[in-house]
Amino acid sequence: MNWTEAQTYCREIYMDLATIENTDEINKFLNTVSSFGLSSNVWIGLYTTINWRWSDGYTGTGAEYRNWKIQPDFYSAREFCVGIAKDGTWWDDNCFAGRYFICYRGTQQNPGFVAVKVAMSWSSAQSYCRKNFIDLAIVRNQNENQAVANVVPFGYLAWVGLFRDPDFYWSDGSSFSFTNWYSGSNPLGSMRVACGVAALQSSGTWKFLPCETRLPFVCYSVPVSRQAVKLKIKLEDSSVDLNDPAVKADMLKKLQDWLKEKGIRVTLKWREEPDGKVFQKENKTEL
Incomplete structure (x- = not known):
């Protein structure tokens, strides 16, 4: 894919294009790509803006x-x-x-x-x-x-x-400090943005290519953690069935969108009881 397509894919399926911030991560990165038999250039999450x-x-x-x-x-x-x-x-x-x-x-x-x-x-x-x-x-x-x-x-x-300023960025917004530059030329031409690759033929050092180039790419993910959250919902319309599949799907989407707006990237799903229900009606005891 080109760099932008690869970025979109990584964000939808994993977290983002690969970010590399220290030598340990370089080694982990190289071990990953070698296990897939890759040996040329692969996109990572690096890019630079060019403003003379x-x-x-x-x-x-x-x-x-x-x-x-x-x-x-x-x-x-x-x-x-x-x-x-x-x-x-x-x-x-x-x-x-x-x-x-x-x-x-x-x-x-x-x-x-x-x-x-x-x-x-x-x-x-x-x-x-x-x-x-x-x-x-x-x-x-x-x-x-x-x-x-x-x-x-x-x-x-x-x-x-x-x-021009040394404007280097990672796709996921991580701060840029660690470097692993390729000792060679990076022809910029008239590009306004150039995108980063790890040159596997040069020990994974980084260089820049036109972002439209179609290359393999490397994403990163984070360890999955699961957490159960109890919800208590007050119905204003008693005729609504919270266990209706369409209602449950709509609620889940709204919660997911709300969290995304807050910058929280999680995957939500309902925990169902053996009878297939998610919501149980709470009985109130009056004193």
Whole structure:
């Protein structure tokens, strides 16, 4: 199935697509998939949103301009910032790498570009530009791209203001902290959302693929616990037969829907007596 279909299936039959939060769960996951003879990519509950933004918040005309050398390859799921080469091509890169950088001065409408030949991380470069100029460079068209490329030092990649946040999520809403990244490329193209697989041919490490790809998938479930709850019901209409199958089914559905709205995912069923009845009339003794 594609990722969304797999998510729906897991939520209906089990709990959700697999969430993996520590090394013990990795081992359990790998033992499960190996017992089914799987050896390629399988969907898990991981996904990421891809929203490139400019450091100074610019969203006007040209904000979507890009001049990638190759589409972002998101190597090892660590490249969230953008640098420009002397030929004017763009590369996604690790934000912690030390790079020269390009600031702009003047105004957003009429910027001038300045190269700073001190290697800094992207965030340190951003702080420097904001303190000494306006911000890291924005590039909205071919003319601006050429103007920025003109000040890039030969042989260097220089930071510009384009970046995105490390927005990783689990389908079931679990917090994201533990990682198990694949050491290789994750071609993002123009995707706005990319979905996670465990690459079984690479020891189950995680990488991203287009969510429309059709793959096997792994769900997770939780140990089943059962609890009996007694209900006392007061009838406003004495002609209603609570043991009527249609009435029992309607009541059960309403209870199930109410619990679901409260975020409680359980399966309800009536406990029947040997005579097939669920409800027994309570006799009141008057004093």
